[in-house]
Amino acid sequence: MSTEQTLEKVGMDEPDDRNTNQANAHPTGGISFADPKPPPNNPGGRDLGLRRELTQDEKQLANAGYEELESKMKATELKGVSADISEHKLSPQQVAEAMGTSITLSNPSSSAGLTAQEAQSRLARDGPNQLTPPKKKSALRKYFDALLSLFNVLLILAGILEYVLLAIDFENNKANEYLGAILIAVAFLNAFIEWYQGQKADAILASFLSMMPPSCKIVRGGEISSIPAQELVKGDVVFIKMGDKVPADLVLFSASDVKVDNSSLTGESEPQERAVLLEGDPVRPVEARNLLFNSTLVVSGEGFGIVVRTGDHTFIGQIAGLTGGEADNKSPLAQEIDDFVKIISFIAIVTAIIFFGVGIGTTYKGKIAATVTFAVSVLVAWVPEGLPATVTLLLSIAAKRMAKAKVLVKDLQGVETLGALTMLATDKTGTLTRNQMTVTAMWTNLKMSSAFESHNDEAEVQHFKKEDLGVREILDICTLCSKVKFDKMDIPFEQREILGDATESGLTRFAGKNLEFDQVREKHPETYSIPFNSTAKWALVVVQKPHANGDLTLYLKGAPERVLDRCSHALVNGESVPITEQFKTQYGEAYQYMASRGHRVIACAQLLLPSAQFPRDFEFSKKDDNCPTQNLCFVGLVSLEDPPKHGVREAIGQLRSAGIKVVMVTGDHPLTAEAIARKITLSLVTRKSWEWDTILNKTEIVFARTSPKHKLEIVKRAQALGHIVGVTGDGVNDSPALKKADLGIAMNISGSDVSKEAANMILLDDNFASVVDGVREGRLIFTNLKRSIQYTVTHSVPEVIPQLLYVIVPIPLPLSAILILVIDLGFELFAALSFAWDCPESSEVLMTTMPRNPRTRTNQMDVEAGNEKTQSRVGKAVHNVVDTVKKPFSKWWWDDLLEKSDGEALVD
Structure with missing residues (x-):
């Protein structure tokens, strides 16, 4: 790669000419930069891109320009964000009239504001000035969700069947009373273990959250007083000064050297100047110079403003509302376990039916109840009853190890998902950098x-x-x-x-x-x-x-x-x-x-x-x-x-060695993003057209000037192309992407409450390097899980073979269903758990191998509708065979094989 690289500006936002003097015009419409140092080579020279033929649907999605995407985006995504706020376009006096309040421009402290009676009336009408907490499942609902996993359902059905047999023939099936109880109890115990771990994480998270500033100074009835921020109403006159958190969306009518930190909303690390505009500001709300947003920090100056939005209607409230619109994703591990359960259930049921057919004609001589009991024992022999408990306990042990490294795991399966990541999209301000000049x-x-x-x-x-x-x-x-x-x-x-x-x-x-x-x-x-x-x-x-x-x-x-x-x-x-x-x-x-x-x-x-x-x-x-x-x-x-945090450069190098594509997604200016990217070895190169498959095939990418909508779309596009996507962030603007990602990672110290709620994992000390430890732990636990599951499943064979001999050869029944359960739960479970403490054969191997390719991501995703295009197993098999045959005859396959791929991209 040449040291002279061109960065193509691809419109992620409205054109920005504030820094055009810092770059030379490029004939193709891009901007050129001299690269002082050649970018580092990818370790091992591996191409981290997707090595498969894209379907026609995927190509159409990947080649869709951003403008086309805008028109096709679902109306529910970011609907109303920024469009609902227009008061900044009015003069201060017009805003006061619209809000039904009284202000004095020449002497703001002597403004009358609202009367106490009017404020109480508006509070009763509009509700308190607070963000509605995200919809949460009750503890009982969470328990039933855990209980209704496929494995537990299988055990419960087997237990119910035992009681049905008991009702048909009580004398010959007395043991079924205990067998059914044990099977059902195992299912409930598995669910309890998973539920309990989740409740502990929720309790820790609850201690971190504080959604609103506690109090603020207002002018009501001509007097300045201090009230709880929750009691603010539209039309209130609020006094803000350096060090205050803005308690609601305000339009300024008096300001002295006011600057605010909007990084949690827009990702911009630079403080933004705010002033009184007597004619209003006819721009987008996020760019308005007379508008202050809820929960942003006043870093200098003081002023008076009129409340124009409160609670969920504020800018931050509208962004936070997007998070609730994204459905929870099943983790790759959960999907794979579900697939495994379907396979093992199919084998168990088919085997039980076959044994029933053989047994009723040979050993049991037409005794249906006894034959069914025997078939159930065969089914029990195939089903690894302790597997859910084994998986949950293994993940719990890994989560405890990560807790010692200051990482709070909200979703246990997120531990393993971190090890399966193929792409990590990370915010810049406060995540990669210190957010401290x-x-x-x-x-x-x-x-x-x-x-x-x-x-x-x-x-x-x-x-x-x-x-x-x-x-x-x-x-x-x-x-x-x-x-x-x-x-x-x-x-x-x-x-x-x-x-x-x-x-x-x-x-x-x-x-x-x-x-x-x-x-x-x-x-x-x-x-x-x-x-x-x-x-x-x-x-x-x-x-x-x-x-x-x-x-x-x-x-x-x-x-x-x-x-x-x-x-x-x-x-x-x-x-x-x-x-x-x-x-x-x-x-x-x-x-x-x-x-x-x-x-x-x-x-x-x-x-x-x-x-x-x-x-x-x-x-x-x-x-x-x-x-x-x-x-x-x-x-x-x-x-x-704003320098990178200690260890970030090294952490990104280790992630790259592990085959994980690192993407910077920031609301900052491209030049600022480029400078930080070079410091942490995320280098940049040109890309002329907006093609998602091409852009996301780069080894390192920087997206600049992004909004919450763009971040969400980047995650969706990456998932559509087969990536397991992780997102790290700390601001409200990161929360929709955190929720949509396969794994959301939030910051505790600098992170907003909304981002913590949306994430699956929280870095308690804001140390980005902890992600590397998490990847290592995730890959280790997956390796140990495979060993444990292999051990748990293989013992089914010696339990089934004696049942087969019992049918064919006239010998006593070697193992009853209860004995099988005693072996599975009394002995095999503890032996399987011992794999949790297995050390890797080589710590270097864990972090230098490519991420595994979960089967879940071979399904096609419809980005616009947000749905997975499911296929039958036969359909998938036929598609894979045809796909393999077609590959050598496609231009794309030969181009990908022979053409040297550029490694990095900056998208503005």
Whole structure:
């Protein structure tokens, strides 16, 4: 693969030209990037794509363009999401009139809001402001679901048959009283074991969930008060400030430097600016600058808003509602066990009928009741009664081992499903990355230094030292030119939660690690400041910090081009020197170095204010505009990024070695997604047309600018092409895909409650590397399950053969049905359970072999209808034979065999 790779932008969303200046136009309509490093080869050179002829139906599905898909999508999928919210298009006064409330634009705190009586009336009409919990099965329903598995039904029917025989001939079938009871008791015990494990997981999960913020400040009857968030109603006037969770969907009518973290909804890692728009904002709700969404976090500023949606009608409520629309999938293991039960049941019933026919004419001489009892014993001999208990206990033991690795298993069969995955679709923000902006590099004194261990750092870039020229000035600017707040001040700095903008939080965290943060701020108090705003794109502060010519120092930070425009000098070798063209060239190279890696770049500048013009008690005033903002001294550049979590890069390498296709699905911009992908070795290459079979045949894929609908569709398309799909995520926007996937994996610490409810498995410490341990455990338990089942089933042969001899040869009945049950449940069950502790012959073999190919996924899936196209066994056999014969005569088969396949794709 060449190092010059083209990334084709395929429309997953509306066109986005916000970053077109960061890429060169490509003649074919794509955008080109220079790949600084060739992508790593796939371990072993294996092609992880599907090696089978696609059916005509599948080809039509795979080649369906996204626009065609949009028109054919079921109306129930994402119906109403974002379309139900339109108040952001109105002016604040029009919103107030529509909501029947009273506001004062000039003095928001003096707004009248709703009266207490009107609020109570609306609360009774609309209900509380809370998300309706997902529909859950009752404990009794869960138990009966477990009881009605095919295996248990077979045992119950055999037990009932014993009592029927007892009623026909009580004297000769007295033993059947105990035999029937034992068979039915085994079925109920199997169900209880499975039900109990599920109840324990549900109890642990319930302790994590807290769906709504506890309280909020509102204006009612002209007075500001605090009420539980559940009591909010449409039309309420709400006050929000930095650190608050937005309690409902709000339209702002007063805002001061408001920024919100929408990552749980949209997947974007950057805080979004919000402002008052007197004419409204005629865009989609998710892009509206005057709209705040329920459960998002205010990271800076404060403001007042009008509640326009509450509870299930909020944006988050509508997305959460999608999760309930997706039916639960049967795990591959459950499907395979069901198939096995059908086969063994067929063999048992046919054998019992044959023995009945032979026995009634030979040994039993027409005694129907005795012959039926004998046939039932044959049936019991074939059925491994302890198999359900064995499977459940083996999975429970594996789940306990995973719990020690901080992984909560909600669905026991999910343990094995994790080992069977062929594709893992993972969110970026908060899952692969830390969702925490971190300083990675700085450029000062004409020197580039690394500030964070990064896999993309060039070898010649050295780590910074505190004593380096210009470093102390940058640390002081990060410390003093900051508006962040802390949740607590009486604990060590590294243990505090920082409340504020993500960029300022990252700069503050960096400064706190390298100097005495509290002491510096206390020693140099603030005299005057100008906060950051989206127009100026810089923030300024004047502090009492003495220097050779005075007592006051001015610090400024912001967008590099804006800061450089205000500078006439630069700090070089500890001295202020005039900025030259040579300096601007070096600055441009440094800026390009940082920006090309997907980092956010901040410039720093200072001005030592002379005491003759600015004495210590000088009064700065915005009205008089007497604070200097020109002829500053440029100090340097600082770059930040949301870095990958520790162990992610290695974990993805291990998953790839295990034959699992890793796909990044993010709502972030393609360039941001690309930068992170390269760090964790998910590289990118071109693909010109939207063909699902081709895209999903890549070894690594990145989908950018995705919505919840897109994520759900990606999962459906992958499943339609035969993949066992796992999805990891932490946001509300991930929950529909988590529910639809064969295995959903949610994050505990950063994850939303909706995503935890939708998932089958939860990473309690948010450690993505735990997925690797889970895959290893899943593959090991499948290997051990095979051994256990083989052992359990093979003993049926020596139990059936004596029954055959009894019919043919005149010998006493070797084994009665009760003896068979005693052997199966009293001895064989414990021996079969011992396989749970078997160690793999080689730990490397488990994680370097291709995933198994569960038979369940050879069925065709109708993506549009969401149904499986079932075939009879004969039909499947005929189809497989014809398919095998046709393969060598198809162009697709030869192209796939001989053509070198590209390995990666970025889909925007």
